[in-house]
Ligand code: SAM
């Protein structure tokens with residue numbers, strides 16, 4: 001038997017890229033590749049890139065430059081760029097970095113086998129189309145090997161919202177939802193492989209409207225169908241847009257037993273003036289009322305969000321409105337970013353905020369978020385939570401998992417296996433995790 005070829009795949013950016021990397025690796029598995037953790041061992045190196053913030057492309061070029069020596073030593077080594085930088089830069093990547101053999105956009109990676117074969121003839125392969133055919137239909141069935149207890153599952157891709165700062169509508173294309181029966185089958189397959197928690201993914205996941213048996217299905221409808229899958233214990237979804245938070249989805253948070261009490265609902269800013277300029281089509285007030293309704297459905301829900309500070313023309317007063325909103329919501333988690341100019345997006349042409357002022361605002365926002373995060377985490381002490389154990393901890397006998405609220409929980413001397421779901425009493429709260437004991 002010939003030695004399997006080795007694939008080294010490095011993933012940047014969001015969870016959708018993590019999912020795409022898994023699917024690309026499985027697809028190349030059909031060509032005889034197995035994954036390696038070391039680029040030195042690889043017959044193919046694939047960088048699955050992210051383009052959401054500035055300098056992403058530059059980082060990819062510098063990473064590629066580091067493979068020059070490897071390629072010189074091993075001329076048969078194939079080097080590929082996938083993901084959103086591949087989509088945005090296309091052929092330019094091969095022009096600027098001739099060692100690249102393959103460039104594949106996020107909508108074309110089902111064509112990787114043919115592309116890989118083409119590179120083996122010494123030719124270059126480029127595909128950044130938004131093909132008519134459905135990528136997911138063309139991808140091979142997923143392998144049946146056992147895997148860890150949590151998995152991502154992409155149900156929706158692309159975005160039609162065109163927020164003024166964002167490249168996603170250009171790199172990922174228009175919003176498309178996968179048919180419900182395919183998603184349910186994929187979920188069943190994942191459960192057979194040992195998965196107990198699935199996070200449904202989409203750039204705009206709550207805009208999901210995939211074909212179901214009785215017409216288009218909403219995300220809540222899909223979640224209710226997944227709720228029936230035996231062996232699946234937990235469902236999460238990300239990332240949602242406030243405007244697509246439909247009544248049935250809010251209600252599901254109160255009534256669907258497998259839907260976890262955690263919701264990532266980015267607001268970006270607390271200033272209506274800035275939200276309008278961002279083309280977000282919600283106001284701070286409408287967002288706050290929405291959270292009230294979600295909390296009425298599920299009082300213990302932990303909220304998470306995204307923020308951009310230093311968006312063009314943001315004043316200190318606008319920023320204060322963001323701090324006020326954060327103060328009112330109290331997020332259990334939140335991701336905040338300094339505005340990053342993306343050429344080709346509407347905001348790129350507008351007057352920019354002084355970078356020092358933006359840095360200062362980012363620090364102040366992050367300090368407030370961290371304070372709330374810690375308060376919410378500390379308030380878990382003494383409470384009973386349910387933990388899905390994912391892996392052994394750093395100390396002997398210790399096991400680590402996630403609570404329903406997505407907090408990391410460590411249990412010492414835990415007689416539990418990976419994949420077990422157990423009730424735990426929280427005994428203390430540390431910097432980034434909780435400790436507890438089995439009940
Ligand atoms: N669809 C999600 C939404 O509407 O909130 C977000 C998807 S985006 C991949 C993830 C986050 O990156 C955004 O919520 C935003 O906070 C941040 N982001 C996007 N473009 C950005 C930019 N140009 N500069 C800074 N942060 C940005």
Ligand code: SF4
Pocket residue numbers: 159160161162163166167168169203204241
């Ligand atoms: Fe980008 Fe999200 Fe806005 Fe779509 S809704 S343009 S993905 S920030």
